[in-house]
Amino acid sequence: MDFELLSNPFYQRALAAAGFIGFANGFFSGFVVLRRNALSVSALSHTMLPGIALGIFLTGALSQWNAFLGALFAALLVGLGSVAVARGNRVEQGTALAVLYTAAFAAGIALLPKLDTRQELEHWLFGDIIAVGNTDLWIAFAIGTFTLLITNLLMRPILLTLFEPNVAAAQGVPVRMIQYLVFALLVLALVSSLQAVGCVLSVGLLVTPAATVSLLTDRTSALFWGGGLIGGVGSILAVLLSGKLGITPGPAIVIVLGLMFIAAYLFSPKYGLLAPKSR
Amino acid sequence: MSEIHHDCCAHHSQHHELVIQNLSVSYRRVLALDQVSLATSCGHRVALIGPNGAGKSTLLKAIAGLVPREAGTIRWRGTAVKKWSREFAYLPQREEVDWSFPITVRGLVEMGRYPQTGWWRKFSRADAEAVDRAIDSLALNDLQNRQIRELSGGQQQRAFLARALAQEAHVLLLDEPFTGLDRNASHLLGDLLAKLALEGRLVIASHHDLNTVPHLFDETLVLATKPLGFGPVEEILTPELIARTFHEPIAH
Numbered sequence: 001m002d003f004e005l006l007s008n009p010f011y012q013r014a015l016a017a018a019g020f021i022g023f024a025n026g027f028f029s030g031f032v033v034l035r036r037n038a039l040s041v042s043a044l045s046h047t048m049l050p051g052i053a054l055g056i057f058l059t060g061a062l063s064q065w066n067a068f069l070g071a072l073f074a075a076l077l078v079g080l081g082s083v084a085v086a087r088g089n090r091v092e093q094g095t096a097l098a099v100l101y102t103a104a105f106a107a108g109i110a111l112l113p114k115l116d117t118r119q120e121l122e123h124w125l126f127g128d129i130i131a132v133g134n135t136d137l138w139i140a141f142a143i144g145t146f147t148l149l150i151t152n153l154l155m156r157p158i159l160l161t162l163f164e165p166n167v168a169a170a171q172g173v174p175v176r177m178i179q180y181l182v183f184a185l186l187v188l189a190l191v192s193s194l195q196a197v198g199c200v201l202s203v204g205l206l207v208t209p210a211a212t213v214s215l216l217t218d219r220t221s222a223l224f225w226g227g228g229l230i231g232g233v234g235s236i237l238a239v240l241l242s243g244k245l246g247i248t249p250g251p252a253i254v255i256v257l258g259l260m261f262i263a264a265y266l267f268s269p270k271y272g273l274l275a276p277k278s279r
Numbered sequence: 280m281s282e283i284h285h286d287c288c289a290h291h292s293q294h295h296e297l298v299i300q301n302l303s304v305s306y307r308r309v310l311a312l313d314q315v316s317l318a319t320s321c322g323h324r325v326a327l328i329g330p331n332g333a334g335k336s337t338l339l340k341a342i343a344g345l346v347p348r349e350a351g352t353i354r355w356r357g358t359a360v361k362k363w364s365r366e367f368a369y370l371p372q373r374e375e376v377d378w379s380f381p382i383t384v385r386g387l388v389e390m391g392r393y394p395q396t397g398w399w400r401k402f403s404r405a406d407a408e409a410v411d412r413a414i415d416s417l418a419l420n421d422l423q424n425r426q427i428r429e430l431s432g433g434q435q436q437r438a439f440l441a442r443a444l445a446q447e448a449h450v451l452l453l454d455e456p457f458t459g460l461d462r463n464a465s466h467l468l469g470d471l472l473a474k475l476a477l478e479g480r481l482v483i484a485s486h487h488d489l490n491t492v493p494h495l496f497d498e499t500l501v502l503a504t505k506p507l508g509f510g511p512v513e514e515i516l517t518p519e520l521i522a523r524t525f526h527e528p529i530a531h
Binding site for chain 1: 307340343344345363365367368369370371375376377380381382383386390391393394396398399426439442446452
């Protein structure tokens with residue numbers, strides 16, 4: 001182990017951030033996997049780019065806050081917009097989302113040359129966890145804690161809603177409210193992972209951990225806590241490795257999580273490709 | 280298994296009545312149900328029949344409080360049901376359910392206790408006992424630790440019925456429960472519904488196979504957006520009414 005690197009405050013913050021963000025996003029990935037909407041998460045993550053670009057364009061500066069707010073605004077606009085369009089019953093929500101997010105992403109790309117902060121913008125696209133400041137750490141910690149608290153308090157109605165919304169509604173679960181809440185938390189989780197892996201790769205953190213767990217167990221609760229564990233440990237491991245191997249930490253996190261998924265896919269005792277066929 | 284512990288009509292002299300009056304529902308200004316009325320009570324098995332798009336599923340959803348009512352009233356045991364009632368349970372069509380959801384049969388049945396436990400109250404012994412009874416009465420004991428995707432069609436139907444029983448529901452609203460079941464499973468489910476009705480529950484199900492209606496149900500509502508007839512199966516299912524319902528285009 002490289003002790004000199006570990007005593008570096010930047011590196012310490014990066015490891016702490018990777019742990020927090022990885023755990024919170026990994027935990028939340030359980031809902032994404034249960035809701036089978038990984039594709040719409042991918043759409044929302046791409047939407048954050050034009051949001052950030054717009055934030056910079058309007059305020060003329062790149063700061064944590066306008067990037068966060070821009071990303072949040074764009075993701076909410078496109079996400080809720082697709083729900084509203086789908087209400088018209090003519091266009092399916094997935095279709096509406098694809099149309100809106102590609103249009104928004106294109107607008108973001110068109111806006112990029114007009115900004116003089118392009119260099120730094122790359123950090124938002126692919127993340128720059130080494131540059132994480134104390135404020136970022138607090139934001140990540142606050143969002144993570146909030147998400148964990150709310151989802152654990154409301155686990156029962158959330159699971160009932162995700163499984164079968166009609167049966168849940170007939171039992172008196174406020175299904176509409178829960179669906180909006182899960183969506184809002186999803187956007188928050190995406191925004192919180194911006195610093196670590198950037199908007200393009202944030203899907204990896206929000207899908208892969210629970211997808212890996214789902215190959216290993218049938219227990220629903222394991223999807224969340226196991227997802228959090230894999231997300232947190234995998235992210236810390238990736239940051240350590242990235243220092244050693246000299247690769248960028250953001251991509252390293254998503255690569256490590258992807259490798260864990262492939263390992264589970266191959267070697268899972270119950271569902272693995274190489275598992276004994278007779279049970 | 281045959282022990283009657285349900286506190287509905289079995290012990291009471293008066294019948295628990297479900298009275299629906301002039302119920303209308305529209306989707307985007309297209310009328311889906313037009314002034315539907317019916318009055319029935321515990322112990323009955325009611326078939327909703329009618330051509331595709333006649334509003335069978337909509338009626339079930341309206342009773343369960345899943346679609347907004349435009350007009351009309353639903354009264355259960357003498358009191359108006361505003362939106363939903365804990366005593367009603369809705370069972371969706373099988374293809375609407377995500378069977379790959381990682382949950383065991385017991386976990387599914389435990390979901391039935393939500394109206395009693397609310398958002399976060401811990402599972403009590405009474406809750407566990409209600410779940411045990413429901414699993415017992417639908418003969419799911421040997422399957423309770425199975426993942427729901429590992430069940431056959433008939434077993435899946437039974438698991439959702441057990442969830443309704445764990446909820447202590449009196450009115451069971453089933454959307455096409457017999458669709459996709461083989462002969463044997465249909466038979467079993469038919470017997471089960473008869474048993475549930477005998478114990479004092481009210482079973483209301485949409486159904487598309489006219490031939491099996493007299494065997495599986497004792498009352499029927501013929502529907503084509505408007506109600507065309509309601510009453511005992513043998514009185515309602517006349518050749519004339521069947522011809523009128525299924526061979527004419529639905530008038531708007």
